Amino acid sequence: MIKVEHLDVVYGHKENRNYVVRDVSFSVAKGETLGIVGESGCGKSTVLRSLAGIEQGWTGSIEMDGHPIGKSRSRDELKLSQMVFQDPYGSLHPRHRIGTALAEPIHAMGLGDGWSNVPTALKQVGLPEIFASRFPHELSGGQRQRVAIARALTLSPQILLLDEPTSALDVSIQAEILNLLCDLRDERGLTFVLVSHDLAVIAHMCDRVLVMQNGGFVDELSKNDLRAGTTHADYSRQLFETSFL
């Protein structure tokens, strides 16, 4: 579904060149959930933002659904993948009602005004229809994250890019959101790329995990590796030890 080869993201010029992502290659099969784990500043979010098309300064090749994707994307290419951001407080427009936020993607893609779609969008993430007339500040963090997921799903993407979707939430709410994501994945055969610093969340959700450090992958772990606590690199072992006190 996704194939990335020799992806580089560099900020700065000449002697100030800083490789945020260096020569990263990976692929994700259809219906698979790939996890990327690492500490702050390792480049995991930048990889995801390059996939989403938010990050423009990448070099290398990105293929989605068998087609190579360039810097500027067509509407079809944009519809293929959607992103859910970390902070449910920051990713919804504070002065737009929930309904407006959910109608926006359809409107932006020129597929009509999108309003007819709002009730089903809310229902699929387990929120009542009347939430459409509310503002983001009237919702709790977990409800807001549900709205963010509903918004990402309105264009029926095949790929969902999740950037720390539960880091800002309580563990009990985190469980609800993770369950929702699992259900939606099974229902629609979605492909997930999940970025997190929380190894327990990654291990719960993902079929395969890539461990990232300083812009490159240092280890790849299968589901069985995670279960048994097997690691193949020093860094991932450290990460394992510190994650479970």
Place this chain on the structure above:
Amino acid sequence: MPDHNPPPILSVRDLNVRFGKNSIAAVSNVSFDLRQERIGIVGESGSGKSTTGRAIMRLLPPSAHIEASQMDFCGSPLLDKSERQMGGLRGKDIALIMQDPRYSLNPVLNIGRQVAEAARLHLGLSRTAALETARAMLERVRITDPVRVMKLYPHQISGGMGQRVMIAMMLLAKPKLVIADEPTSALDVSVRRDVLVLLDELIRENNSGLILISHDIRMVAAFCERILVMYAGRVVESLTRLDDAQHPYTRGLIAALPDPRNPVDRLKVLDRATLETAQ
């Protein structure tokens, strides 16, 4: 031979906190004793755990009404103290370590002056002596090049280092009671343990009591001798080991945590309706 049953550092009975005219108490009937030990308070957001910590320090806004049949710090009641007396206690005998060093350190003072300020204020040292104490304390919290770091401003250091600086500043006066409110939530997993181990070491060295407030029940369980679980302003359970958890809320919280060693298809979700009726 140390006394095996020393008087508690902090003794709280029936602590109630209400905000304004709100009929629902943010904290209700919380009671506990703290000796030279580490106790953890866990719960979700809004369960009243931070409010409890702040009520002890009397740092709540004027709209808060604090009532307690007893809230004694080293034998003297905290609620009877004047604001001036509280000012003398705060930072010197009771220290609060907050969540995010980026917000709780003064952005316009360099690290050296901030830590030295604590030394001058609480230990009554002269300027030069305070700077020297600050340097020694920064070295104690394992900052490798304290002289360089003292010249830096909070935005120039990492989160982990910022939290070390906070710890240095707060524990410099050897407070008897340390309240750490989510001290590691803003930090990366890889530095979390270092900060906790450091905090633990200094607390033991000073023979202080620690209240660790966190939402991370596993971390608290690994680190504290006793855990108070709060839900909707009440302490629903007091535990020494997670495995002993009886209350449905505590068990729900533990079950909601994904555990890679025992993978499940679906995570358990808290059943709030039954919890409400159980209340």
